[in-house]
Each structure stands twice: as C-alpha cells, then as structure tokens.
Amino acid sequence: MSAPSHPAFSNRPAPSASDERIAIIGAGLVGSAIAWRLARDGHRVLLLDRAEPASAGASFGNAGHIAVEQLEPLPSIKLLLTFWRELTVCGGCVHIPLHRLAALAPWLARFTAAAFHQQRNTPPLAALVRPAADILERTLRDIGRADLLMRRGHYAFWFGRRAPVQAAHQAREARERGFGIEPAPAELTRVIEARTPGTVAGLWFRDSAHVLDPQSVAAALVHAAVQAGGQFEREEVLEIYPEGSRIAVRTSGQLLKVRAAVVCAGVQSAPLLQRFGLHAPLTSERGYHLEFADTPALSDAPVVYASHDLIVTPMRGRLRATRYLEFERHGAPADARKIQRLRLTLERLGYTSRTRHDGWVGSRPTLPDYLPGIGRAPGEAPLFYAVGHQHLGLTLATPTAEAMAALVSGREAPFDLRPLDLRRFGTPRPR
Template sequence: MIGGGIVGKACALALRRAGETVLALDPQSPSRPASYGNAGHIALEQVEPLASPAALASAFRRLFPLGGALDFRLADIAAWGPWAARFVRASTPEGAAHGKRALGSLLQDALPAWRRLAASLGRPDLLVEHGHVVVWERPDTARAGLETWRAADIGQARLRVLSDSLADRLRQSVRAPIAGGVQFENTGQVRDPALVLNLLDEAFTALGGQRRTGRAVRLRTVEGRVQVLLEDGEWLAPERVLVAGGVGSGVLLRDLGHAAPVIAERGYHLEGGADHWGDLPPVVFEDRSLILTRFGDRLRAASFVEFGRESSPPDPRKWARLRRHLAELGVRMEGPIAEWMGARPTLPDYLPAIAASRRADNLYYAFGHQHLGLTLAAVTGELVAALMGGATPAVDLTPFDLDRFARGRDLRKRNAA
C-alpha cells in the first residue's frame, strides 16, 4: 500500500484484518497530510459534487482577491490549467447529476462504516455525533443560504433552523452578529484527526502489519504485473499494489498509461488553545468560508481552496486572512498558535478514483477524495478490502474508474449514461 494519509491507512488496516500480508509504504513527508489538517468533519451532507454549473457560476465571486476562499497560484498555472479545463467540461447538469448519484452511493454507508471502525479500534468515543452548525452574519446571506440548503440534496443528513438555545451558546463565543443559521443532524466529527491517524497505525502494527518509511518514485510492469521503485533505488515486486498516495498518485499511475488528472487543492488552518471557545459542534461561518472545530483543549480554524502544486511554498496571506477572520469574529486562541497547509487530492469531476486497474493484473488504486477523505476513509477501506479480496464490493465502483478520463472519452455523454 503506497500512501500515508487516512484513506491509505484505513485501507491497509482493512486489508490486514481480511487476512492479507500488508506492507504500508509511507513517504513521511515533512508536511503533515490533509488527513491531519482537516476540520475533522464527517460531511454526510456534501452529496452534491463541486463540479456543477452552480459551482462554476459562483467561482468568480469566491475568488481570494475578492475576499473569498478560492485561489489559483499563477506560478502553478501549468499544473492547474489543464485540470481547470477538465473541471469546466465536467460541470454540466448531466455531469453534476451523475456525480451526485455516485457520491450518494459512497456517503450512504460512510457514517455506519465510521462507527464500525471506531468500535473495532476500541474507541467508540472517537466519533462525536453532535452534528454541525452553519451560520450567516447578514440577513440577506442568511435568507439566501437557508433557501440554498433547503433545496440541496443532503443525503442522510437532516437540517433545521438554528435553535435559540444553540444560537445563544454561539453568541457567548463570538461577538459578530448571527443573523441566522441551521443545525445539521446525522453528521459528526472525529475527536482528533491526529489521534485517528495514530490509532490506525497502532492497530495495523498490532495485527502484524508491516510499515516502511520510503517514497515510491515509479511504477513499471513486468509480464503484466506492477513493480515499485523506491527512492533509494530498490525495486519491490509485491503480489498486489494499492496506490493510495493522495496527490502523488497521479504521477505514479501515469507511468502506466492511466489518465490521472489529480490536482493539489490546498487548505490552511490555524490552531490554538480553546479556553474561550464554548463546547460547540463544528461551526461553519458560511459568509467567510470558515469552519471552527474544537478538538479537546484546541480550537482549529480551517479554510481555503487553493489550486497549485503540492510542493509549492505556502501563501502567508492565507494565515493572515484567517487571523483577520478570528479577530472580526471576536474569537481568541491561546498560544502557541500552529500554522498548517496541506493538499487535498482532487480530480476534475470531484469523484474519487477507486478501482482495479486495467493496465496491470495486480494494480489497484484509491485516491482523489477531495474534501471527503476523512468522511469516506472508513467505507473506502471496506470497499477496497472486498475488491482486492475477490468479493463484490457493496457499492458499484464503476463511476470511480480512472478510465473515465481516458483520451477520446466524452465525459458528458458518459455522465449522462
């Protein structure tokens, strides 16, 4: 298993529990993965993919220079330019409908899969099912936001208008006006993303799973089977290979002829002491594209959708914007305050890639989960274990095959099918 994020770790553990001998190859990059730095939110409500006519139409007003969370690194245009062209082609009504059906099939069992995983780790408390809150600071955005959410497909999540009691609790922690809000139920959060990663590693090791620090730099086929080249020059010839390496998966799979147009969709967070933040579920300040989540005695403020290369340096303006948001909200973090940036692996249609490769007899992949890596990690692990074990997965994985991006395929016609 190639990868060090939560999807790869969940897959490695599920495979080991299925009786497979598993070597987890973890690159241990200096920057912690998106799995570590996310908002900890189990987002069952995000059924509608971000590749849609609505998302495309709203892109301009969400740009970073205009105060929004969306940004494109000009220096990295060679990386995101072709991806953006594919995104535009995928953002049709037919493409959005196809994506909603596909994501819905994965999200249907996402929360039960997390319950099963947390229980199997001996930590049912790892999953906190108190829902989350979305609020607006202006009456006009509150009216529009409530109308939008009521019309949206939110799958198995439920929503209702923000209760007076919860609104009062929130106003004790922020000084900005709360003009309106909604409460989501049947969503949740993990107690701490870093703790989840550590527990998955510990369970994997306790079951005899093998771990090795190293980076896969190339794949090749020999007599129809994949071999893996490590950065130290060693070739590995495993019985089967699972590529679950986030953004880096694209380069590896392109070696074998796959079209794998994954981009680094980078997010940022600040994290500090939470003494002045109430015991609240995750709170989304939708006017600011900002989410605040409490993890024990720490408070995390996360935001931004920045397209670029994974290796490009972080943009300090993003952390400055987060600090400004916190100041305007009247939210105080106690020091030390940590800064983080990490890259979500995102494909142009905002669907993950989960399948057995047709380019080699022993190659599988699971990556590209965009904002839903944490949400879908547990169910992806179960599906991959079934797939690689020769069983029929509980979800039809056809929509997640990378061949949807193969040259000559008409994405719009395929999505309409």
C-alpha cells in the same frame, strides 16, 4: 493486456524478494484505512510512507468533519456562473494564482466539462458519502477507538441581511435529501450574535460527525493493522512497475516483488500510476488551518461560518479553524497573508488566543470532476488505486477501504465503482 516494457529502466536490478504481501503506498487516512481493512480480511499488508502515518499529507491537517451532507461533486453550472464571487480578490476563499493559470488550464477545462454532468456524477459520490459516519463508527469500534469519533452533527451560521433566507434555503435542500435539520440552539445563536452583531441565522445538521484528531485516527488504524500482522515501513517509493503477475516496488531502501499494490499517495499519486496506463489528473487544492490551544469551544460540534467559508472544529485539547481553496503547487511555501487573514477573521468572530500557532497548509488531492478514483489498473497487473478524495478524504477513507477490500479479494464491491474508474480520463501522454 500484457505488461508494458520500459526500456529506460531495463538496467534495473531484479527484485530481491518475492513475497505475498500487498504493498499500500501512502499512509494518509485513505492508505491507513485500507491497510487495516485488508489486514482484517487476513491479507498480509505492507504500508509504505516516507513519513509517519498522516503526518505529511492532507490527512494531518483537515477539519475533522465527517461531511455526510456533501453528496454532490463541486463542479456545477451554477458554480461556473458565480465562481468569481468566491475568489479571494472578491473576499471569498478560492485563490487561483495567475502564474498557475497555464498549468491549470487542462484541469480547469475538465472541471468545466464536469459541471455539465453534476447530476450524473452525484449518485456515485453520494453512495460513498451517505454511510460514511456509520462505517467510520463501526471501524473505530472494531479497533477499540470509538472515543475518536463524535456524532453530534455540526452547526452552520449565516450572517447579514440575507442570513434567514440563506439558512431557510439550506434547510429546505437538506430536508429534501433526507437529512435531519433543526434550528441551531437559541443559546449558541445568542453567543454568536453577541460576538458578531447583526442578523444571524443558524442550523443544526444532526447527521454529520467529527473526529477529535484526524492524525490519531490514522495512527489508530495503522496500529490495528500492525496488530493484525501487517507492517508499516517508513520509506519513499521511487517507482512501481508490473513484473509478470506481480508488482515490483522500488523504495529508497529495497526492491520488492509483491503480490499486489495499492496506490493511495494523495496528490503525488499520478506518476506512480502512469506506468500502468492510468492518467490521474490530480491537482493540489490547498487549504489552511490555524489552531487555538487555550480558547474554549462554543459547542461540542463543529461550527461552520458559512458567510466566511470557514469551519471551527473542537478537537482534543484545541480548536482547529480551516479555510481556503488555493490552487497552488504542492510543496510551495504557505502564503503568510492567508494565515494572517484567517487569524483576523477569527478574531472578528471572537476567537482570540494568548498562544500563537503559525498555521498549516496542505494539499487536497483533487480530480477535476470531484469524484475519487477507485479501481484496478487495466490488464493483468494486480495494481489498485484509491486517489483524488478532494475535500472529503477523511469522510471517504473507510467507505473507500470497504470498496478496496472487495476489489482486492475479487468480491463484488458494496458501491458501484464503474464511474470512479480512472480510465474516464483517458491514458497518460507518453513521457
């Protein structure tokens, strides 16, 4: 396919430079991991972001959980039948604001369709998720920052009359999938019981892991990429378009003509991909966190409060509690009521603090089938993408970088990327 022409931009100046760099657009965890991996392979990389690495997007504030146990994409027939129980109006953590329903309708329709294909969609996601802790460990060791990863698993607790049944069900499912599961240690269970009287049942998922600070992981990857000859520049990318066999990248400060480009701009990726015939129906699935600098951790691994839909992660110098799945517009102000509700829930679970953290909200970049989009644009343009990492972007960043290294070099990818091709969503509607 020849590169499409764009009459609306026919007056744009010719690119000022022709260079052999690969531009990577977006320095969240996905872009940072790709930058390091490509630099390690000897490519000249230019990482571009309007902000410092992992400071502006979802990567800054995630729960730090390397969720190797989450093999299945979220949309399922079971969820279609029971999702109402997860809504905030019913005490759950999913919020679909009424004013967003019309805008979300096409996304929700695709989500519903994907629910009928969960079985088909699981293997491509599982292939990336299963080795994630090993790949991250190897990567961090390569760059001399193995200290950022803790391989201690995580604990999950259920509360109330049905807690033992729920825990037993989860344990059975996890064992069937080959994961190491044990009852939570009696000492930890006793502490949790003392804080929240009633029936409590807990499990230890041995194979997961967590990082001590997601932003530091991204910063370390970028530092390593720069040490390997790459560059990081703080610039907004305004547009990209095919220019012969190259990619023109117009930023707030310059116009480049690079050898190739990788789009990994989180929830803001779609407009950059449109010009290459790619439709990325990303939605922003927002999550919140609160931090406690002066509250001791209950354990050296994350604690998931399954009945409360929240996770408390011991991070360097603080605890971070994350919750919610809010289908609000990216960039809309945070909902103060959610932050207050999270604070109250944590207090009830025994987490109190003398210092006050105001809370944080960030947008998970989510495609309706909950598979990421990883691939190369159709036609001649050397345009690659890694988008839509939903709830799993920290987990999937380094496996994605492995896949991207193969794609860019024309090698066979270590994962089957065909189900992750964005062309599964058709072509963009003309603007």
